[in-house]
Amino acid sequence: MKHNTFEKIRSADVRIAIVRARFNEDITAGLLAGALEALQEAGIPSEKVRVVEVPGSFEVPLAADRLFAAKAADAVVCLGALIQGDTPHFEYISRACASGIMQVGLRHGKPCVFGVITCFTREQAEERSGPGDMNRGREAAKVALEMIEQLGEIA
Ligand code: RBF
Numbered sequence: 001m002k003h004n005t006f007e008k009i010r011s012a013d014v015r016i017a018i019v020r021a022r023f024n025e026d027i028t029a030g031l032l033a034g035a036l037e038a039l040q041e042a043g044i045p046s047e048k049v050r051v052v053e054v055p056g057s058f059e060v061p062l063a064a065d066r067l068f069a070a071k072a073a074d075a076v077v078c079l080g081a082l083i084q085g086d087t088p089h090f091e092y093i094s095r096a097c098a099s100g101i102m103q104v105g106l107r108h109g110k111p112c113v114f115g116v117i118t119c120f121t122r123e124q125a126e127e128r129s130g131p132g133d134m135n136r137g138r139e140a141a142k143v144a145l146e147m148i149e150q151l152g153e154i155a
Pocket of ligand 1: 055057081
């Protein structure tokens with residue numbers, strides 16, 4: 001598989017926004033750290049990265065939509081952590097969040113990346129938000145860069 005070095009966009013003027021849900025705060029802090037690290041490694045200067053916080057994953061799509069509407073970002077990385085509880089609430093928020101994020105990307109024609117983890121247990125969430133390659137925030141930030149590059153080539 002081709003290893004993407006993001007060579008083409010490294011020199012470009014890309015602005016990345018991260019929308020981070022605060023619910024399950026310790027987990028989303030780990031996702032945020034992973035995303036920021038990946039962007040730094042790709043050579044994106046920190047002044048080109050904006051972090052917006054919202055209460056929970058349900059609020060993430062709206063914040064992403066407003067960032068694109070304000071022309072404040074070339075890609076939005078959406079971060080949140082949904083952990084299943086005793087009621088069906090998890091299902092409603094997960095579906096609304098995933099579908100909302102997809103709709104925002106299509107509406108604005110820009111990468112709106114699904115970095116929201118949906119887990120059955122806290123342990124699973126910890127695994128996916130810790131240091132290292134399993135960190136889904138890190139992965140989501142790389143997807144944003146790759147998609148900016150790909151969409152630029154298509155255009
Ligand atoms: N937000 C999350 O990001 N992750 C969750 O696991 C989560 N669980 C929730 C469970 C319940 C019962 C409720 C009422 C809310 C939960 N939220 C969760 C918050 C949700 O995303 C949103 O912020 C609120 O519903 C307000 O719109």
